[in-house]
Amino acid sequence: KKEIAGLVEKYLPLEMIMDKTCRMLLRAAIESAKQEEDIQSVLHDLDDPSGELQRFAAETVMAPSKIGTDVSHDEAVKDLILYMWRRKLEKERAELERHSSSKINRVEEERMRQITLDLKSLKRWEDGAGIIEMELAHGK
16 A cells, blocks of 8 residues: 555654564565555565565464454554654653753753653644654654
8 A cells, every 4th residue: 555655654764663574574565565566576575585574474464453444554554653653752751861860951851841742742643743754854
Protein backbone atom coordinates (compact mmCIF):
# COMPACT_ATOMS: atom_id res chain seq x y z
CA LYS A 1 0.00 0.00 0.00
CA LYS A 2 1.62 3.18 -1.24
CA GLU A 3 -0.17 5.48 1.26
CA ILE A 4 0.94 3.45 4.27
CA ALA A 5 4.50 3.18 2.99
CA GLY A 6 4.49 6.95 2.52
CA LEU A 7 3.36 7.49 6.11
CA VAL A 8 6.12 5.28 7.44
CA GLU A 9 8.75 6.86 5.22
CA LYS A 10 7.72 10.41 6.16
CA TYR A 11 7.06 10.05 9.89
CA LEU A 12 9.12 7.10 11.14
CA PRO A 13 12.86 7.20 10.53
CA LEU A 14 13.98 3.61 10.18
CA GLU A 15 16.79 4.24 12.69
CA MET A 16 14.06 4.33 15.35
CA ILE A 17 13.40 0.63 14.69
CA MET A 18 15.93 -1.16 16.87
CA ASP A 19 15.36 -4.67 15.50
CA LYS A 20 17.47 -5.09 12.34
CA THR A 21 15.09 -7.59 10.71
CA CYS A 22 12.03 -5.37 11.30
CA ARG A 23 13.94 -2.37 9.96
CA MET A 24 14.92 -4.28 6.80
CA LEU A 25 11.34 -5.52 6.33
CA LEU A 26 10.01 -1.96 6.57
CA ARG A 27 12.66 -0.77 4.12
CA ALA A 28 11.61 -3.52 1.70
CA ALA A 29 7.92 -2.62 2.09
CA ILE A 30 8.66 1.05 1.36
CA GLU A 31 10.79 0.17 -1.67
CA SER A 32 8.22 -2.25 -3.08
CA ALA A 33 5.47 0.38 -2.74
CA LYS A 34 7.61 3.06 -4.41
CA GLN A 35 8.62 0.81 -7.28
CA GLU A 36 5.16 -0.79 -7.45
CA GLU A 37 6.98 -4.08 -7.32
CA ASP A 38 6.17 -7.29 -5.50
CA ILE A 39 7.68 -7.22 -2.01
CA GLN A 40 9.06 -10.74 -2.45
CA SER A 41 11.45 -9.62 -5.18
CA VAL A 42 12.62 -6.68 -3.06
CA LEU A 43 13.08 -9.01 -0.08
CA HIS A 44 15.07 -11.38 -2.25
CA ASP A 45 17.44 -8.55 -3.24
CA LEU A 46 17.91 -7.39 0.37
CA ASP A 47 18.07 -10.75 2.11
CA ASP A 48 21.20 -12.55 3.20
CA PRO A 49 21.90 -16.12 2.00
CA SER A 50 20.16 -17.61 5.06
CA GLY A 51 16.80 -16.24 3.89
CA GLU A 52 16.06 -14.93 7.41
CA LEU A 53 14.28 -11.81 6.15
CA GLN A 54 11.99 -13.73 3.78
CA ARG A 55 11.14 -16.21 6.58
CA PHE A 56 10.32 -13.34 8.95
CA ALA A 57 8.14 -11.68 6.30
CA ALA A 58 6.26 -14.93 5.69
CA GLU A 59 5.67 -15.39 9.43
CA THR A 60 4.43 -11.82 9.70
CA VAL A 61 1.95 -12.30 6.86
CA MET A 62 0.72 -15.61 8.29
CA ALA A 63 0.33 -14.30 11.86
CA PRO A 64 -3.25 -13.71 12.95
CA SER A 65 -4.25 -10.08 12.69
CA LYS A 66 -4.62 -8.19 15.95
CA ILE A 67 -6.29 -5.28 14.19
CA GLY A 68 -10.02 -5.22 14.78
CA THR A 69 -12.34 -4.77 11.86
CA ASP A 70 -13.23 -1.26 13.06
CA VAL A 71 -9.63 -0.01 12.68
CA SER A 72 -8.17 0.61 9.24
CA HIS A 73 -4.59 -0.30 8.38
CA ASP A 74 -3.90 3.41 7.91
CA GLU A 75 -5.12 4.20 11.44
CA ALA A 76 -3.16 1.27 12.90
CA VAL A 77 0.06 2.51 11.24
CA LYS A 78 -0.56 6.05 12.51
CA ASP A 79 -1.10 4.69 16.03
CA LEU A 80 2.14 2.71 15.79
CA ILE A 81 4.07 5.78 14.59
CA LEU A 82 2.66 7.86 17.47
CA TYR A 83 3.58 5.09 19.91
CA MET A 84 7.18 4.91 18.62
CA TRP A 85 7.60 8.68 18.95
CA ARG A 86 6.11 8.69 22.47
CA ARG A 87 8.62 6.01 23.48
CA LYS A 88 11.49 7.99 21.94
CA LEU A 89 10.53 11.20 23.74
CA GLU A 90 9.88 9.40 27.04
CA LYS A 91 13.37 7.91 26.82
CA GLU A 92 14.90 11.32 26.06
CA ARG A 93 13.03 12.90 28.99
CA ALA A 94 14.20 10.13 31.34
CA GLU A 95 17.81 10.72 30.25
CA LEU A 96 17.43 14.46 30.87
CA GLU A 97 15.90 13.78 34.30
CA ARG A 98 18.82 11.51 35.22
CA HIS A 99 21.21 14.22 34.09
CA SER A 100 19.28 16.85 36.05
CA SER A 101 20.12 15.13 39.32
CA SER A 102 23.52 16.79 39.02
CA LYS A 103 22.77 20.07 37.28
CA ILE A 104 20.44 20.95 34.43
CA ASN A 105 20.97 23.94 32.19
CA ARG A 106 18.28 26.23 30.81
CA VAL A 107 18.27 24.54 27.38
CA GLU A 108 17.78 21.09 28.92
CA GLU A 109 15.04 22.42 31.19
CA GLU A 110 13.23 23.95 28.22
CA ARG A 111 13.60 20.68 26.26
CA MET A 112 12.05 18.74 29.15
CA ARG A 113 9.11 21.15 29.17
CA GLN A 114 8.71 20.80 25.40
CA ILE A 115 8.84 17.00 25.58
CA THR A 116 6.08 17.02 28.22
CA LEU A 117 3.87 19.17 25.96
CA ASP A 118 4.70 17.06 22.90
CA LEU A 119 3.83 13.81 24.68
CA LYS A 120 0.33 15.15 25.31
CA SER A 121 -0.05 15.96 21.61
CA LEU A 122 1.22 12.56 20.47
CA LYS A 123 -2.00 10.83 21.54
CA ARG A 124 -3.95 11.77 18.40
CA TRP A 125 -2.70 11.83 14.81
CA GLU A 126 -4.29 15.19 14.11
CA ASP A 127 -2.07 16.80 16.77
CA GLY A 128 0.87 14.41 16.71
CA ALA A 129 1.76 14.59 13.01
CA GLY A 130 2.78 18.24 13.36
CA ILE A 131 4.88 17.47 16.44
CA ILE A 132 6.66 14.66 14.57
CA GLU A 133 7.33 16.99 11.64
CA MET A 134 8.87 19.55 14.00
CA GLU A 135 11.02 16.88 15.69
CA LEU A 136 12.23 15.66 12.32
CA ALA A 137 12.96 19.22 11.15
CA HIS A 138 15.06 19.86 14.26
CA GLY A 139 16.87 16.54 13.93
CA LYS A 140 15.81 15.25 17.34
